[in-house]
Amino acid sequence: MDKSICIGVMPPLAAEPWAGTDLRGLLDMARAVEDLGFDSLWANDSLVRPRIEALTFLSAAAAVTDRITLGTAALQPVLRRPVQTAQVLASIDRLSGGRLEVAVGAGFPGVSEVEYGASEVPWPRRFARLDDTVALWRQLWNAKEPSSFHGTVLHLEDIPAGITPFGESGPPVWLAADTSGARARVGRLYDGWLPYPPTPQAYRSGLAEVHAATEGAGRATDAVTPALFVTVLITGDDADGSRAALDHFATNTYGVGIDVIEQIQTFAAGTPDAVAARLATFIDAGARHLVCRIGVLGPEGFTEQLHQLQAVHEALR
Structure with a gap:
């Protein structure tokens, strides 16, 4: 995989799950993200x-x-x-x-x-x-x-x-943002594009619009970093279990289930190999900086997810 690919991590910042917990644990998370080699x-x-x-x-x-x-x-x-x-x-x-x-x-x-x-x-x-x-x-x-x-x-x-x-x-x-108007504005005015389209095909076509707008503004195509926001949840081999875990996360985050949210946003769930394969389809579509929101609601489970994501990180670089 292309060595220019960057993988980032978003820790859980929702306030309620941290109630009664030492918030300095967030700084431990930050250090762990760096120590494990994420970008x-x-x-x-x-x-x-x-x-x-x-x-x-x-x-x-x-x-x-x-x-x-x-x-x-x-x-x-x-x-x-x-x-x-x-x-x-x-x-x-x-x-x-x-x-x-x-x-x-x-x-x-x-x-x-x-x-x-x-x-x-x-x-x-x-x-x-x-x-x-x-x-x-x-x-x-x-x-x-x-x-x-x-x-x-x-x-x-x-x-x-x-x-x-x-x-x-x-x-x-x-x-x-990911509308036709937003893609045009990215090309004219911004240094990067961070959408979360539900399919790699939508990402590829959107990025082509960004590139066209960038060139139309007299800018070099590489003036805009093509990024992707994606929610990642690494689970076992049970596909139904992965689906249930995503549904729990989506419902608690947005108030609606995964059947609704996945029509709008990108998700990657399952085994490390399955997650790596899913992310690779967006890399093939042109994404170069993946911002991975780990699909846990609070500090519990984050460290385990982070270590499993490290294996995905290595596979994608």
């Missing part, structure tokens, strides 16, 4: 489903790791003030020695309206707001003097210059 560590973001705050976790993880990429999959910028978030991201990037990657999203209809309301931000024009926010971050990451910003939605005057990131260009920013 990246990821955190997700939500107000609807309370979890350990993503940027707080990555800040702590930066202090206990040395090598792995630290990423968000995906951050919802709308939940935070954009100027302050630019400084937080630059700070994490500096603290980690330039290891930060930021995948962003605009939320999901039927779910995220509540998050927008709690953040005092209107739901309409959310995609333009997201693109403006990323453009503002990039401007501030390179600003050495006070500046102004005038986008489609965001308009700010006299913004103080803040801390700059570790590198000149700042952290790469990926888009976690």
Whole structure:
């Protein structure tokens, strides 16, 4: 398999399963992800489903790791003030020695309206707001003097210059979205694409659209990292048992069963060989950075899953 393939891990950050448990166990998980040879560590973001705050976790993880990429999959910028978030991201990037990657999203209809309301931000024009926010971050990451910003939605005057990131260009920013409009925006504006389509065929066709948009914008095709968000659960040989475990995870995470969620998202479950074979189909379709959310709800079972995923990791590299 291609040596350029990167495999990352997302630990369970949902708050409820950690109740009564020492949260410093999350830092042990971060160290284990690095020690076992994985390439990246990821955190997700939500107000609807309370979890350990993503940027707080990555800040702590930066202090206990040395090598792995630290990423968000995906951050919802709308939940935070954009100027302050630019400084937080630059700070994490500096603290980690330039290891930060930021995948962003605009939320999901039927779910995220509540998050927008709690953040005092209107739901309409959310995609333009997201693109403006990323453009503002990039401007501030390179600003050495006070500046102004005038986008489609965001308009700010006299913004103080803040801390700059570790590198000149700042952290790469990926888009976690998978519509035709999103794929076009990835090609024009973003450094990576992080979808979770249910089939490798859908991934392949979507990536072709991203590449066409990238070339149409006068950018090199390799300017965009083709990534994949996938939920992974390694079980025994019992296919029915794997299905039941996925259903338990989906129901507790989304409120609906696996029969519904698998029509939207990518899952890989079963033996290590079965999981490796499933992930390989997406690699063959063009994915180069796999962000693996381990399908457990809390700390119990994570370490065992991580060690089994290591065998998959080796098979895919």
